[in-house]
Amino acid sequence: MSSPSTETPVLSHLDESGQVRMVDVSGKQPSQRTAIAEGRIRMSPAAYRLLSSQDNAKGEVLNTARVAGVLAAKRCAELIPLCHSLPLSFAGIDFLPDDTTHSITITATCRSDYKTGVEMEAMTACSVAALTIYDMCKAADKGIVLENIRLRYKSGGKSGEWRND
Template sequence: MSDTFTHINADGNAHMVDVTAKSETEREARAEAYVEMAPATLEMIVSGKHHKGDVFATARIAGIMAAKKTSELIPLCHPLMLTKVEVELEAQPQFNRVWITSRCKLSGKTGVEMEALTAASVAALTIYDMCKAVQKDMHITGIRLLEKSGGKSGHFKV
């Protein structure tokens, strides 16, 4: 683990890291999030009886769109040319939740961790938004990076 923050310069000011001299490498990151809810809410989603339509399809598209817009949402993130974004959603009725996983990939000079985390987060927020009329006390939990590869810091896996 590094003992310095890369987004803080010598004067203590926030800045965007200069990646000009970095080599392009294949980079990939995976993240996850959970949306915990009542069994009846989950059943409504899974059965397709939600009055707003296909919750999983909408959340998947929202997650993909969010990954592509990460640099517009997180102030010091570089705009990236993503080559792959996946968002998967799995109902886990035994835990009364939806498990969301995301995967982002590119060949570039900086990592895609923030894009993967943003995709999973926004997919979770979309599920909440679509279901809040039915249940307001849902919980979004467990947002975390699962794995990243490529770049100088190498491979990380939970």
């Protein structure tokens, strides 16, 4: 599914003795990094209808989820133990509601010009935005599902561009 890669497939967060460790990026050069993560939240037709029937409602719910996602992107390194803390130059969340599948596709884009990638920031922002929608719609449907959260795109750093379409 992913494009061919020349990277050695290793678990970079384990040291020789098999114990977890942060990757040391002291020797890395900063470069422009972008990562895009995507996921989908699918709800019952009734819940989706409730959310969509009032324009304001949808706007408020999605804005709340967007704010939560952006805040989570900035706090990613507090949540994901071996992630580097870094200054993000951008974190944005987009929503694409789909009336036929009563689902919303969530896209999170993060950028930094620091020494490590921002995949985790994008994945975390996407997940927390989805969780926030779940929270606000769960009174109408507890069975809402977060589906298919994954990295879509990544650029910058030694490994260059990567796409997952």
